[in-house]
Amino acid sequence: MPTILAIESSCDDTSAAVLRNDRLLSNTIASQEVHRQYGGVVPELASRAHQQNIIPVVDGAIRNAGVMKSDIDAVAFTRGPGLLGSLLVGVSFAKSFAQAMGIPLIEVNHLQAHVLSHFIKENDDSEVPQFPFICLLVSGGHTQIILLKSHFEMEILGNTIDDAAGEAIDKAAKIMDLGYPGGPVIDRLAKDGDPLKFTFAQPNIPDFNYSFSGIKTSFLYFLRDQLATNPNFIAENQADLCASIQHTIVSFLLKKLTKAMHKTGIRQVAVAGGVSANSYLREQLTALGEKHHWKVFLPKKQFCTDNAAMVGIAGYFKYLNKEFADISLPPYTR
Ligand code: KG4
Ligand code: ZN
Numbered sequence: 001m002p003t004i005l006a007i008e009s010s011c012d013d014t015s016a017a018v019l020r021n022d023r024l025l026s027n028t029i030a031s032q033e034v035h036r037q038y039g040g041v042v043p044e045l046a047s048r049a050h051q052q053n054i055i056p057v058v059d060g061a062i063r064n065a066g067v068m069k070s071d072i073d074a075v076a077f078t079r080g081p082g083l084l085g086s087l088l089v090g091v092s093f094a095k096s097f098a099q100a101m102g103i104p105l106i107e108v109n110h111l112q113a114h115v116l117s118h119f120i121k122e123n124d125d126s127e128v129p130q131f132p133f134i135c136l137l138v139s140g141g142h143t144q145i146i147l148l149k150s151h152f153e154m155e156i157l158g159n160t161i162d163d164a165a166g167e168a169i170d171k172a173a174k175i176m177d178l179g180y181p182g183g184p185v186i187d188r189l190a191k192d193g194d195p196l197k198f199t200f201a202q203p204n205i206p207d208f209n210y211s212f213s214g215i216k217t218s219f220l221y222f223l224r225d226q227l228a229t230n231p232n233f234i235a236e237n238q239a240d241l242c243a244s245i246q247h248t249i250v251s252f253l254l255k256k257l258t259k260a261m262h263k264t265g266i267r268q269v270a271v272a273g274g275v276s277a278n279s280y281l282r283e284q285l286t287a288l289g290e291k292h293h294w295k296v297f298l299p300k301k302q303f304c305t306d307n308a309a310m311v312g313i314a315g316y317f318k319y320l321n322k323e324f325a326d327i328s329l330p331p332y333t334r
Pocket of ligand 1: 011138139140141142165166167169170181182183184187273274275276277278279304305306
């Protein structure tokens with residue numbers, strides 16, 4: 001019955017969680033507001049904020065879990081990919097903690113952690129996916145269709161060749177001056193808009209791959225043309241613009257996902273990563289699942305964006321395999 005402390009610091013969220021086996025006891029997150037005014041994550045500011053947050057966040061996670069430091073059997077940490085300065089704070093903290101307590105370290109890949117977030121257990125006993133299943137991983141940095149054969153046997157079937165889906169949504173929001181990160185704002189504003197009001201071309205990319213830079217450019221040029229004749233175009237059409245760009249991105253995501261489902265014949269599908277919090281994506285995937293008789297797994301909203309609970313569950317499965325990390329391991333950015 002291992003008790004695992006998990007630490008996530010790959011981008012701009014400092015998070016710590018405590019799990020007993022696969023059950024989550026606490027999950028504490030400090031999000032960094034400082035980046036909003038710059039319209040994106042400033043790496044230097046992110047690592048400084050992690051330094052300020054890491055001790056109170058870990059302390060909070062241990063206290064909220066109702067455990068003692070001495071109850072912890074291992075420390076799981078995100079080793080990469082992410083921002084180097086951000087990763088270093090979590091990695092160094094995890095190493096010091098493990099060394100001081102004389103317990104093993106477990107390194108976790110951030111993307112695997114997102115995918116494995118489906119296996120986090122809380123007080124309810126919600127169903128978990130059975131292997132094999134397909135997972136659409138959509139975050140600010142990644143867009144992949146992954147075939148999972150077991151917890152750690154993951155085959156990447158499709159990938160973006162340029163921007164990630166979350167990056168495209170954030171850039172569209174930035175063009176409309178909606179602040180950073182724009183994904184949640186577009187999600188909210190789109191609820192009052194018509195998803196079919198404006199159309200933006202979906203690129204022709206082979207296989208199960210994605211490309212989002214063309215969608216972003218066509219959105220930018222469309223707005224530039226409209227603003228030339230009506231300077232209030234964005235303000236007057238905000239909800240429809242949000243709904244339409246969201247529809248373009250989500251339907252492209254689901255088109256390739258459907259292709260992968262048909263090709264593999266697998267009937268269980270999951271989504272993970274920050275963009276899987278998007279309500280339109282969740283609705284559309286649920287409807288698609290009903291149509292094709294797939295079992296659809298949507299993570300709880302708190303496990304979509306970056307969090308340490310997902311690092312903890314990945315760490316738990318590695319603990320069972322006795323896959324421990326050496327104290328000298330450096331973080332990796334890609
Ligand atoms: O997984 P995540 O927290 O960090 C990375 O590993 O990248 O994902 C962050 C991304 C951002 O692009 C953010 O705008 C997007 O997830 N996001 C959303 C929503 N919530 C977060 N995008 C659309 N709708 C949302 N509700
Ligand atoms: Zn992430």
